[in-house]
Amino acid sequence: MTAPHDAARPSPAAFEEPFTPDEDAVLQLHGVTVRRGAKDILAGVDWTVRAGERWIVMGPNGAGKSTLLQIAASRMFPTSGEVGILDEVLGAVDVFELRPRIGLSSALLANQVREEETVQDAVITASYGMTGRWREEYELEDRARALGLVSEWGLARLAHRRFGTLSEGERKRVLIARALMTDPELLLLDEPAAGLDLAGREALVAQLTALAEDEAAPATVLVTHHVEEVPPGFTHALLLSEGAAVAAGPLEETLTSERLSEAFGTALKVTRADGRYTAVAA
Numbered sequence: 198m199t200a201p202h203d204a205a206r207p208s209p210a211a212f213e214e215p216f217t218p219d220e221d222a223v224l225q226l227h228g229v230t231v232r233r234g235a236k237d238i239l240a241g242v243d244w245t246v247r248a249g250e251r252w253i254v255m256g257p258n259g260a261g262k263s264t265l266l267q268i269a270a271s272r273m274f275p276t277s278g279e280v281g282i283l284d285e286v287l288g289a290v291d292v293f294e295l296r297p298r299i300g301l302s303s304a305l306l307a308n309q310v311r312e313e314e315t316v317q318d319a320v321i322t323a324s325y326g327m328t329g330r331w332r333e334e335y336e337l338e339d340r341a342r343a344l345g346l347v348s349e350w351g352l353a354r355l356a357h358r359r360f361g362t363l364s365e366g367e368r369k370r371v372l373i374a375r376a377l378m379t380d381p382e383l384l385l386l387d388e389p390a391a392g393l394d395l396a397g398r399e400a401l402v403a404q405l406t407a408l409a410e411d412e413a414a415p416a417t418v419l420v421t422h423h424v425e426e427v428p429p430g431f432t433h434a435l436l437l438s439e440g441a442a443v444a445a446g447p448l449e450e451t452l453t454s455e456r457l458s459e460a461f462g463t464a465l466k467v468t469r470a471d472g473r474y475t476a477v478a479a
């Protein structure tokens with residue numbers, strides 16, 4: 198005879214410990230899956246970013262990099278799995294309180310900045326989590342920080358220019374300055390060098406190198422398609438392929454010919470000279 202179903206009896210899951218991220222983790226994914234239709238665009242990803250680390254995320258088109266960053270930015274929830282961001286757990290925190298603690302630069306966000314917004318306003322509005330100036334008043338301190346960032350990112354002469362008139366490289370720098378406006382504890386940069394010419398890319402790599410070497414800078418995650426864009430000073434890499442983590446660990450052990458070939462499904466030869474990487478077909 199089978200025991201009668203006891204609706205009051207807690208399920209085994211009720212006895213499981215609630216997820217608590219590691220103490221030194223600024224971002225922790227545990228078995229994270231994102232399902233869209235019949236496809237898992239992220240499939241059981243485990244990944245931990247600790248304070249002070251600077252991560253590169255690489256993988257082929259459609260591997261799930263931007264989806265991963267949207268989750269890390271608390272702008273998307275996984276279908277299953279757990280996510281710790283800073284000292285909070287996604288699903289048990291007011292994301293509107295969490296988001297100002299995370300700096301995000303992405304193409305998606307760039308599309309939300311109005312063409313007529315000035316550079317200065319595109320940066321300062323991040324303090325209210327907005328992408329456009331409305332009727333809000335800013336403290337002197339906010340204005341000083343915005344001006345400081347605008348100047349630090351080489352945009353001083355453009356402070357009053359409209360966002361819509363900027364070159365791709367200038368826009369990218371505005372978005373990074375904006376991402377830093379709230380003095381975030383976690384910085385997420387989704388393809389910041391996409392669309393830049395060679396000089397623009399090199400200037401950006403130099404600025405990101407300086408940021409990586411700044412001990413006061415937040416833990417950083419940089420999504421890129423090209424190993425040439427990896428700034429010296431970055432410490433770790435995560436390789437994604439078809440939604441799964443193929444490799445994750447210290448940069449030099451992860452950005453290897455073998456690992457990159459596996460992630461991209463094609464034979465690649467990776468070389469490193471003076472802290473910079475190149476990759477060509479093997």
Ligand SMILES: Nc1ncnc2c1ncn2[C@@H]1O[C@H](COP(=O)(O)OP(=O)(O)OP(=O)(O)O)[C@@H](O)[C@H]1O
Binds near residue numbers: 233258259260261262
């Ligand atoms: N809402 C959705 N419904 C169905 N599929 C989706 C949805 N959003 C994303 N995808 C798919 O999920 C996969 C991962 O997308 P994602 O943008 O995260 O990849 P990516 O690694 O950033 O790609 P890329 O390098 O091309 O920017 C892609 O195949 C994409 O088509």
